[in-house]
Every structure is written in structure tokens, then in C-alpha cells.
Amino acid sequence: MxxxxxxxxxxxxxxxxxxxxxxDDISSPGARYxxxxxxxxxxxxxxxxxxxxxxxxxxxxxxxxxxxxxxxxxxxxxxxxxxxxxxxxxxxxxxxxxxxxxxxxxxxxxxxxxxxxxxxxxxxxxxxxxxxxxxxxxxxxxxxxxxxxxxxxxxxxxxxxSFLPDSNKNMIAYHQRENAKIDSIVRKEKITAQDFHDLRKIISRRVAFNDTFRVLHSSHYLDKISLYLADINGEMGDYHDRLVEKNISTPGSYKENIFILEKKLINKIIHLIR
The missing domain is CATH 1.20.58 (Methane Monooxygenase Hydroxylase; Chain G, domain 1)
Structure with missing residues (x-):
């Protein structure tokens, strides 16, 4: 061990x-990848x-x-x-x-x-x-x-x-699989709340990865990525809060809700995985 x-x-x-x-969820509208x-x-x-x-x-x-x-x-x-x-x-x-x-x-x-x-x-x-x-x-x-x-x-x-270490090759492959999941969701014309939940979790994991990475290996490049990720994470957090509030007023609506993500947010996410 x-x-x-x-x-x-x-x-x-x-x-x-x-x-x-x-x-990691503070929006930075001017952030660029x-x-x-x-x-x-x-x-x-x-x-x-x-x-x-x-x-x-x-x-x-x-x-x-x-x-x-x-x-x-x-x-x-x-x-x-x-x-x-x-x-x-x-x-x-x-x-x-x-x-x-x-x-x-x-x-x-x-x-x-x-x-x-x-x-x-x-x-x-x-x-x-x-x-x-x-x-x-x-x-x-x-x-x-x-x-x-x-x-x-x-x-x-x-x-x-009970931690089992991984190789860099496998970690990169894992991120590529996560990117594929992101791509499959943002390509949909309309997404469900479950799609949104899955997408938000992937973004949150990527934010956490970069937060840790840049503490261990300080880099202006990684700092810029964190600002970009935080901007996306912040916008998605606002979406989440609105969904939760709607679910309080209309129980069950969170899972049933179908909506269209703003094009600007979709473009930011797509740029992240390209």
C-alpha cells in the first residue's frame, strides 16, 4: 500500500x-484557453x-x-x-x-x-x-x-x-474517454438534466485535476487553464442552482427537465476538448 x-x-x-x-467556480468572462x-x-x-x-x-x-x-x-x-x-x-x-x-x-x-x-x-x-x-x-x-x-x-x-497508482499513459487515455463523453453530450440539440449532471461532473473532475497539478508543478500555462475551467464551472454551477430551485417548486422536475445550453457555453466546452 x-x-x-x-x-x-x-x-x-x-x-x-x-x-x-x-x-474553481468563479466565472472569469475574459478567460481564454x-x-x-x-x-x-x-x-x-x-x-x-x-x-x-x-x-x-x-x-x-x-x-x-x-x-x-x-x-x-x-x-x-x-x-x-x-x-x-x-x-x-x-x-x-x-x-x-x-x-x-x-x-x-x-x-x-x-x-x-x-x-x-x-x-x-x-x-x-x-x-x-x-x-x-x-x-x-x-x-x-x-x-x-x-x-x-x-x-x-x-x-x-x-x-x-486503498489507493492504486496509475501510469501517465492510462491517465491520458482516461481523459480522452471523458472528452468523448463530453463531445457526445454537447452535440445534442437538447439535453436532459441527467446529461447536464454527467457533463458537470466531468468538468468538475477536470477542474480538480488541474487544481492539483498546478500546485505540484507551478506553471502560468496551467494557471490559465484553471481560469478557463473555472469560468465554465461557474456557469454550469449557476445552471445547477436554477435546476435545484425549480425542483423545489416542482418536485421531480430536475430529472424531467429538458433544455438547450447556451451556445457560448457549448463553444467554450468544445474548445476545451479540441
Whole structure:
């Protein structure tokens, strides 16, 4: 099993990675995709990429404190506290980033089911209390609380540590397969909410990959790619929020909704995969 605790990354690297994550959905209308070939992957990218993401979560999350936060919010059926909302958001951001790291850097290129469950529940609970849905906050909060109790969380920890490194060749092939999925979706005249959900997840994984890559190997080229990706991610996040709001007013509408993506956004996405 790969040693994920050593070598240790300095807090400067971990802080920069977290800052990248917090900025990865900020729209930059003037962002342009840089010309030239993509930055060459260093040989150790799979291991070093996963290791720094693992340390970001391991060092930055006190699961006992988070357990009390979840319990507090679910018992009240929500929270208006800016500090509580921010703490929840920051924990979820670290979990999401490690989940993306599993898809990006592990040779299986998939989410461990227990980590995916916990991270997804965080998202459902956060959507619920942001939209002041008391019942849903309590339902998802209760399930989330159970999954972060010591017994189940031991399984989550085990799966997070069970990392299998990948080769650069296979990582590139994985990104090419993801690009093909993107292409098949954006070529449709109209897309379903499920298509949009799948597309957004792929873009989010690519954003997370680049956020990690540019911390390990500083480059103005990679910084420009991140601005471009963040612009796309921000626009898609706005779409997502509107879909969630519509689903609240009309239950079931999220899955049934069919819509046309703005041509400008489609062109940005197509340029990304060409």
C-alpha cells in the first residue's frame, strides 16, 4: 500500500490547493484557453497528486467536530449561522476533492462507494439547509451522521487509503474517454438534466485535476487553464442552482427537465476538448 502520509507536504502547498478549490467556480468572462500543447505529465503525478489530496482532507478535517456540526444542524432542521455554513462547506470541499482524486489519479478511475456516499449526502444536506428545507435537512443529516460514526467511517478511511497508482499513459487515455463523453453530450440539440449532471461532473473532475497539478508543478500555462475551467464551472454551477430551485417548486422536475445550453457555453466546452 502506498504511504500517503509521507513525504509530508508543507502547509503552503496544502493552503494553495485549498485556495484553488475555493476559486474553481468563479466565472472569469475574459478567460481564454492557452495555445500550445498541454503541459507534460511528470512521472510521479498519479502518486503525488493523490497523496496531496489525501493529506488535505486528513490534516484539514476533524471528523469528531464535523460530527457535532452535522448533529447540531439536523436537530435544528437547518442553520442560518455563517460560520456553521462555512465550516460545513469547507469540510465538504475537502471530501469532494479527494473523491475527484480517486477518479483522476487511481488506476480504477472511479469513486470508492463509501466515500461517494458520504460526499453525496453532504451535498444533499447542504442543498437542503441552504434552501431552508427542514424535513430534507433532517433526513439527509441523520443518514450522514450515521455514516460518519466510527464504525462506518472506519470503512470510509480504509477505502480512501486503498489507493492504486496509475501510469501517465492510462491517465491520458482516461481523459480522452471523458472528452468523448463530453463531445457526445454537447452535440445534442437538447439535453436532459441527467446529461447536464454527467457533463458537470466531468468538468468538475477536470477542474480538480488541474487544481492539483498546478500546485505540484507551478506553471502560468496551467494557471490559465484553471481560469478557463473555472469560468465554465461557474456557469454550469449557476445552471445547477436554477435546476435545484425549480425542483423545489416542482418536485421531480430536475430529472424531467429538458433544455438547450447556451451556445457560448457549448463553444467554450468544445474548445476545451479540441
Amino acid at each position: 502506498i504511504n500517503l502520509e509521507k513525504p509530508r507536504y508543507d502547509h503552503v502547498f496544502l493552503d494553495q490547493l485549498f485556495q484553488n478549490i475555493l476559486e 492557452p495555445g500550445g500543447n498541454y503541459f507534460q505529465y511528470p512521472e510521479d503525478l498519479s502518486v503525488s497528486g493523490y497523496r496531496i489530496c489525501w493529506q488535505l482532507l486528513n490534516d484539514g478535517v476533524n471528523i469528531k467536530n464535523f460530527r457535532f456540526l452535522v448533529l447540531n444542524i439536523l436537530l435544528k432542521g437547518g442553520t442560518e449561522s455563517v460560520k456553521q455554513r462555512q465550516n460545513f462547506k469547507y469540510v465538504r470541499a475537502r471530501f469532494k476533492h479527494l473523491r475527484f482524486a480517486c477518479a483522476n489519479f487511481d488506476r480504477r478511475h472511479r469513486y470508492p462507494w463509501s466515500l461517494n456516499l458520504v460526499t453525496s449526502l453532504m451535498g444533499h444536506m447542504q442543498d437542503a439547509f441552504k434552501n431552508r428545507q427542514i424535513a430534507r435537512t433532517r433526513i439527509f443529516g441523520t443518514i450522514l451522521f450515521l455514516t460518519i460514526l466510527p464504525a462506518f467511517y472506519a470503512l470510509v478511511r480504509f477505502q480512501m487509503r
